[in-house]
Amino acid sequence: MTSQHDTIWYAGRFVQWGLRPLARPAQEPEYRELTERYFDDGAFRATVRELADGLGLRVLDVSEHGIVLAPQDDSIFGLRPADFRPGSARVDDRLLDGLAQIAIAATVFPRARDLDEDPDIVRPPVTIDEVEVQLRQLCERLSEEARGTTDPAASDEARGLIEAWRVYLRRLDTMETRDSRKAMRATRRVIEYALDRLREFGCFTQVREGDEPAWQPTRRYQVMVQQLAATALFQLLREVCDAPRGGEAA
């Protein structure tokens, strides 16, 4: 029955497998066959790439571990921070969720050269503490630097002109209250939520480091950050910084 399908159908199946983050070629005969075919058949490869491109996906890596896809800019497959945390559309929350993602990646890959390592090498697991400390220390240093300058005007705050680190540091205070409902918005909880969601997306698995829960990056996550996310965000940042001031404020 399958013989009546043509290359495009198989390419579609292959992309679909790539969208199931927990599937593995080692466990799915069809997935394994398609992965082999991707290696062996040039026409199939081209079709897969075309098809993925048309859908707004980039093929980051194909190996015996399967296909790793990433959403292109403005792709329908891109998960925005607004959709990440249902029921919260506040700018601050979205910003913190985004910062948590970058901090997690920065904790998994602490040095630039770590991004150049073989993605088959398992990176050590990270804990909420490690990610939190990384962010907090950075924010505290920036706060230290800002000491002596005038505090931001109230109108600046409303227009989103205060620095991002202030938003983060403000959340730390919330954590110190004993109110459990407020603690949901505390930074540790934000990071935990981020790691938990990443686990659902097949980017991390939960392990234990002594008594503490820790999150072990999967190969898929390593590929995503190493091959694209780190450099792409860096590139975006440079574009924003290089852009004329006036244009960006709009």
Add this chain to the structure above:
Amino acid sequence: MKDPDPRTTAHSAQPSFGFAEGNQSVASDTPTAPTLPAVDPGALSSHVEIWPLELTRRLRVLLHTLPLDALRRGDATRDPELRHYDGLALALRVLDVVIDRLGLEAEADREVVTRLLRPVLAALDAAAEMPVSAERHDVMVDRLLSGLRNDSEARRPFTEVYTTIDADGRASRHSLEFRLLIDTFHPSGRTVLRPSSEACNLYLRLLDLDVEDAQAAAEAVVESQLARGRFDEAVHSAREARIQSVIFREKILRILRDTRRDVDRVDWKEDAPRTLNESVAHLERRVSVERGILVAADARLELMPDEDANGRRAVVQIADLTRDCLLRHTELHEQLMGARNVFLDAQGRQAFAPGPLQPLPDLSRDVLEPILRMPVAQASRLVDRGFPLFVGPRVPMLPSLTELVSWMLQPRRPQPRQDVPVEPIDAADVEAELQRYSPQIRAAAESLLLSTAAGEARLSEVLSAARNAGATDSVLEVIALLALQGFATEDRDAAGISAEVISGAHLEDSLLYGNDLLVTATVRGG
């Protein structure tokens, strides 16, 4: 041909083995900073006299042993209950296990290593007169693995700094980076332990030998030992030869793997084709030698007297090990034949791969910090755009009318019960009380009970009938117990008796008292 970019150099040099030039770790073997003032070159007759080049190589070999040395030094500072373990010996056993499993279906993971290390740990426990504790063994295996993986430095490569004298007579400090044990993703989803090529060499005491040479040597030794009848030694050599073949296979597969991943990582102009051609020739020679060994082993077995059990066992072992080598080599030969295609395919595939390498950022310093400095509005916009890349593609849900209709039409599922009533279970064994009586008494009681209560009878009647038949007190007790079993509904089947209380009636017996029961034999007739 050599690219000055250290990263490319590292990759193109990767397939090569050994600690000498061309090793993977050469790339990171960068001068840290010249620290000592230059010696007047005129005062030197020649650089070679001050610092023979060979010294640098030997020095670097030695540096690879330092992490093992650290494990050994750790013996004294570990928790008291772990101090009797010999870190160095155990670390070597870990490398042995991991290297032995390379390329096999069941590659070594933490569990395998723990399982194979347990006997060694138990032996060390015994020597120190300590009780064997699986928990303590687990802790020690953790220590060993973390020492070999460099967990204390986030599993980065070990970095050892050393000093050499340059050609101009200047002392300079270099740092050598290398790994020993690596946690690697396995396609099955497991994490397996693999040795680095440096660890393989370290373990095999190869130092500056080529893998190919080492294997030829090992097999030659097997041949000669077999010919001279030195079987135990031949087994040892055959094992060594097998390890060599594992490593050789790994070396070839690494070239192919790297090529599949990134064609630029492997030098396909000169290095790789040469290695592959040499490998094919090497394999063909090995396969013929291995066939020779197998033939010789068979011939030996025919000649050997049956009484020489040890000798026979050794020869069979040699044949098994050699057969394993042969199998690996034949398989590898096939892979090698297709290697050229891997390269051409990879080249075609990667020509369209995502653009050129971009400078790699330090995520904390170059990305996170600048974003934190930005005004919230600007930072949010940026984070919004970058966010999807870190979490991967999310599948948008589409409403499906078919699904909706079938969902609405499906019969209402019964709510799963939130709580299940738990019947209290009498933990006592029904038979337990009866066990106190001898089988003869029990049999006598049973037959008396069943014969009297063939229809229906009051327990009082059964007891008095039994007493008249000359039953002892013990037999009467057993009759009463059996009747009681019949009273407990859940035990009726086991007892073969059912009993009901006769309301108001009392047992008429000198030995026993209580309610009288109406007893009926149920299943077990006679």
